[in-house]
Amino acid sequence: MNVDRTEDVSAMIDDELEQDGQHLVDDLLNTPLLRERWRSYHLIRDSLQHQLPEKLDKTLASSVAAKIDNEPHILAPVKKSQPAYLKPLAGLAIAASVAALAIVVLQPAQEGSSEQGIQVASFTPVGTPVTSQARQDDAQIRQVRAEARARLNSYLVNYNEYQTNSGIQGMLPYARTVTYENNRK
Amino acid sequence: MRKFSMFNTEIYSLNLSLRLLTVLLVFIIFPAQADNESKPSARSLIRNMSMAVRQLNYEGVFIHQRGGQMNTLRLIHKFDEKGGIERLVSLTGAAREVIRDAESVRCYFPDDQAVVVEKSRPRELLSSQLPRSLEKLEANYQFSIVAEDRVAGRKAWVVNIRPNDAYRYGYQFWIDQIDHLLLKSELRNRTGLLLEQIMFTQLDILDTVSAEMLKPSISGAGYTWHNNSKDKKTDKNFASKWQVSWMPSGFSKDNEEMYPATENKTPVNHIVYSDGLAMVSVFIEKLDSDTEMTTGLSRLGGVNAYARITKGYQVTAVGEVPQATVQRMANSVSTEP
Numbered sequence: 001m002n003v004d005r006t007e008d009v010s011a012m013i014d015d016e017l018e019q020d021g022q023h024l025v026d027d028l029l030n031t032p033l034l035r036e037r038w039r040s041y042h043l044i045r046d047s048l049q050h051q052l053p054e055k056l057d058k059t060l061a062s063s064v065a066a067k068i069d070n071e072p073h074i075l076a077p078v079k080k081s082q083p084a085y086l087k088p089l090a091g092l093a094i095a096a097s098v099a100a101l102a103i104v105v106l107q108p109a110q111e112g113s114s115e116q117g118i119q120v121a122s123f124t125p126v127g128t129p130v131t132s133q134a135r136q137d138d139a140q141i142r143q144v145r146a147e148a149r150a151r152l153n154s155y156l157v158n159y160n161e162y163q164t165n166s167g168i169q170g171m172l173p174y175a176r177t178v179t180y181e182n183n184r185k
Numbered sequence: 186m187r188k189f190s191m192f193n194t195e196i197y198s199l200n201l202s203l204r205l206l207t208v209l210l211v212f213i214i215f216p217a218q219a220d221n222e223s224k225p226s227a228r229s230l231i232r233n234m235s236m237a238v239r240q241l242n243y244e245g246v247f248i249h250q251r252g253g254q255m256n257t258l259r260l261i262h263k264f265d266e267k268g269g270i271e272r273l274v275s276l277t278g279a280a281r282e283v284i285r286d287a288e289s290v291r292c293y294f295p296d297d298q299a300v301v302v303e304k305s306r307p308r309e310l311l312s313s314q315l316p317r318s319l320e321k322l323e324a325n326y327q328f329s330i331v332a333e334d335r336v337a338g339r340k341a342w343v344v345n346i347r348p349n350d351a352y353r354y355g356y357q358f359w360i361d362q363i364d365h366l367l368l369k370s371e372l373r374n375r376t377g378l379l380l381e382q383i384m385f386t387q388l389d390i391l392d393t394v395s396a397e398m399l400k401p402s403i404s405g406a407g408y409t410w411h412n413n414s415k416d417k418k419t420d421k422n423f424a425s426k427w428q429v430s431w432m433p434s435g436f437s438k439d440n441e442e443m444y445p446a447t448e449n450k451t452p453v454n455h456i457v458y459s460d461g462l463a464m465v466s467v468f469i470e471k472l473d474s475d476t477e478m479t480t481g482l483s484r485l486g487g488v489n490a491y492a493r494i495t496k497g498y499q500v501t502a503v504g505e506v507p508q509a510t511v512q513r514m515a516n517s518v519s520t521e522p
Contacts, residue, residue, distance in 0.1 A: 159503045
């Protein structure tokens with residue numbers, strides 16, 4: 001490790017680092033030499049300030065570091081950003097009755113559009129040809145525009161009506177019709 | 186699903202011993218009622234449930250959850266000879282309502298200042314339909330009673346319906362032990378992931394349902410009314426040139442009908458396929474040159490849709506089934522005989 005970095009470590013301890021602190025921290029964690037410098041400089045400073053403990057455990061830092069190295073890397077889950085939501089019926093462009101059918105919102109299924117969606121998209125059915133095909137198309141999913149949406153939603157109303165009539169759950173499919181408002185922004 | 190079932194098996198064995206004890210106690214205390222405590226078959230429970238949801242008068246509040254969303258709704262159901270009247274009201278968000286009777290389905294949308302009226306489908310004769318479809322179901326699903334539970338203060342049997350392949354979803358129904366109403370319902374994919382659920386928090390069986398209870402709280406005055414109930418012609422015997430050549434085992438054509446699309450009057454061909462539990466609708470619509478084209482997958486809770494364009498027609502499959510199913514079915518649509 002070059003001299004500049006060890007100087008940076010010194011500057012950091014004195015809280016005088018001017019830039020690039022993030023990279024230094026990364027280097028520090030990855031480089032035994034810099035970790036050792038960090039420890040030494042702290043020791044020197046503590047000594048100068050008469051803050052040394054009675055007994056020094058020189059192996060402590062390296063044993064902690066070794067334990068950290070052996071830890072599995074845990075990646076913090078990153079929340080996927082929601083896809084831009086298309087307001088149904090925005091404006092008067094859509095004919096009224098078509099518009100009205102946008103009551104129920106079938107969301108374009110984009111990758112990562114919801115927590116469930118991710119898992120649904122990645123679940124693996126036994127028939128592998130189907131899955132690989134589904135994944136390919138997943139990547140090609142397009143933004144559904146308002147009119148197209150309205151058509152989809154009218155399909156959903158008709159589907160619901162059929163399900164309500166012939167299914168075994170009675171009126172419950174209509175719950176979907178009544179509860180989409182949380183999607184609206 | 187495996188983990189899920191194992192878990193249920195544990196509950197089951199625990200409950201089995203508890204239940205044996207209960208049965209024993211009941212037998213000692215009330216010998217005449219002992220039969221009522223014995224475990225019914227999953228099939229008979231499902232049959233009873235689908236009768237009960239239509240043939241009883243009841244009023245209840247339930248939670249509907251899909252994705253990250255949760256809503257509360259009130260359901261009122263009145264039985265009558267013509268097929269009953271139902272009213273569903275959202276208690277969260279916009280105060281939307283759906284009122285359905287033998288003639289129409291009226292949807293009130295205060296947030297859109299709109300009322301949509303659709304023609305309701307004629308009620309089928311359940312008694313003739315269900316036993317047949319239940320037998321058909323057993324080839325593609327495994328039915329089991331996995332536990333006993335309590336929902337909305339009522340004792341329930343927990344019936345698990347597990348699909349044999351990846352082309353359909355699994356269900357779990359909590360069915361009232363006495364009145365057989367559906368108290369809770371879960372839709373899960375094959376890996377056990379919960380896609381959508383409803384659960385009653387309160388449910389009362391009523392002797393009568395007053396007309397007042399079925400009246401919409403919204404008058405609809407000043408709203409835009411969209412009445413689609415008049416021009417919809419459905420013909421049970423209609424059969425188009427369109428064929429769906431692939432569908433999961435156990436699926437068959439339930440119905441085919443033609444109706445005009447809402448505004449541009451382009452006729453839409455609607456073919457329904459079902460395995461007795463899961464349903465897939467295939468919609469086929471001719472595209473005008475300026476019609477916006479839609480392709481690809483869409484999703485709402487447990488409902489998936491897949492659309493594609495073929496020979497100037499848009500083909501869309503919609504169903505409470507996995508993406509792969511709607512996709513393969515839509516892709517198999519052709520005009521070949």
